[in-house]
Amino acid sequence: MAAPTVTTDAARATDPAVAKAMKTLTAQWYNAVVAGCGLDPDTFQLAQGAEQIGSTSEELWNTLDALPPGSLTHQWNESRLDLLSAHYGDIVNNLVPERSGDFRRIMADDYPRWMDYLHGDPPPKMPDGGILQLFHDWAQVNMAPDDAQAAYTAWQQVAQGTVPAAVGLWVAAGGQGATKAYDRTIAELEDALRPGAPGKTVVLDSTTTSKSVDHTWASGEVGGVLEFFAGEASEHWDKYTKAVSAAGVRIDAEFERVVSFPAGPLSKASTNPDLEGYKPWFHGPALSLAYKENNYDVWERKAPSWDDEFGPEGVMRYFVTELVVVSGVTVTTTSATTFTEKEREEVRASAAYGFFPFFEGEHEGGWKHQFSFSDSGALTVKSTVDVGVPILLGANVTSVARQFG
Structure with a gap:
């Protein structure tokens, strides 16, 4: 029955x-x-x-x-669930990379095209060299050589920051829709x-x-x-x-x-053979940065906002440990x-x-x-x-x- x-x-x-x-x-x-x-x-x-x-x-x-x-x-009814992984992905892809002013200035009109590529569905396949290599390969095809080199130099500084590290993990793990493993x-x-x-x-x-x-x-x-x-x-x-x-x-x-x-979100490569094939996707420092900085220096001026995620009615106020x-x-x-x-x-x-x-x-x-x-x-x-x-x-x-x- x-x-x-x-x-x-x-x-x-x-x-x-x-x-x-x-x-x-x-x-x-x-x-x-x-x-x-x-x-x-x-x-x-x-x-x-x-x-x-x-x-x-x-x-x-x-x-x-x-x-x-x-x-x-x-x-825990699947038709009504908000998922940590989905909201986390929305957040880290809506943060302004640290020290990104020079990079954006050099990129000019190419910046939106780079962001569209980075956050595409499906996301680009992450090369062995990580997000820095991904940008280098994209810039070589989509930008003038002198602009590409200048932008790459600026991105080298940006890529060391918390936000690019989080976005790099997210993209490498397949972005939205891909299975997000726990540890x-x-x-x-x-x-x-x-x-x-x-x-x-x-x-x-x-x-x-x-x-x-x-x-x-x-x-x-x-x-x-x-x-x-x-x-x-x-x-x-x-x-x-x-x-x-x-x-x-x-x-x-x-x-x-x-x-x-x-258990927690997979944040680093695991030696557990059952987790072989699942890539880390969670970067705690990025979520900490997002929570602590309710301003447009850190958050892009688009949805989701800090209030959407962490405010009195936000969906990311609590999570399972x-x-x-x-x-x-x-x-x-x-x-x-x-x-x-x-x-x-x-x-x-x-x-x-x-x-x-x-x-x-x-x-x-x-x-x-x-x-x-x-x-x-x-x-x-x-x-x-x-x-x-x-x-x-x-x-x-x-x-x-x-x-x-």
Whole structure:
């Protein structure tokens, strides 16, 4: 049975009380996960839903590359992802190279043509001599000999700077659209999740677990909240969400293996044979320069601007430093809500598509659900997924201000 796309509360909730109840329950689940897994509320961001990392390094890198919002929760839904690599590429290609005044003056009308060539789609193939050799070869074909030599001499001075170094790496790695590697691989994650990795227990009791998240890095902001059931969004399911929330919920989760897996953008050539063929593309000093210098001496007068990337609504305010991954999951969810015989079948049908907090449907991603009702109609669901399926529990994030400010 294929699970439907799980959407946010803005699209699903038909009753403000439902959104409020689910925000409270999500905050409690966040606190329970932080406490049970020994995580840091100053950095941890909870994944909403059972996000599957996949089985390849490129799928792992896509997860690491996702730019997190300023919220305690995040859905790693590919249709809504802003990627660090894409925005980084836009930024470094929009910076003014240091000491570039003489170069621009000598280039005159040839400068825009050089920039169009450098930032073309696809980008030019980087020669062994790097960006300096690339400019030399281009100038020999596209400029008068005397102008080409003068420009090359000026570019020698410019090419030693931070911006050309970053652009050179970016172009050599294929520019926008090419796969951007990180410095850890799926094989390393699988090795970290082998026997010996610690297990953790998480318990949420909606009547006792703290609902306060004001102490966290996102100052209590909980986004993308879902209804309790992932079935069809309607007032019909709102009724069950409110009933479950009002009666109280207990969630007992056992994670056989839990690892925090640090990784970063590939910034230098790696000796890992699994990374052979992937070129470094990230140059931290360039991002630091871009963040620290909000002015037109460093930024070109075109989009994206500093505010687009780093401002109060910018997409590059935070990025992922570690993934928190679990394997071998057993979750028992119990609600004291009483359901009639008819309602039990309706709830069972909806719950088969997934429910809080993982929202994974029956047999999706290896999940299995077992339903039972007490004589009074109280619901218990036991959900399991075997060891060997890495599930993203969340990520540790940091701000660009902290890392590069």
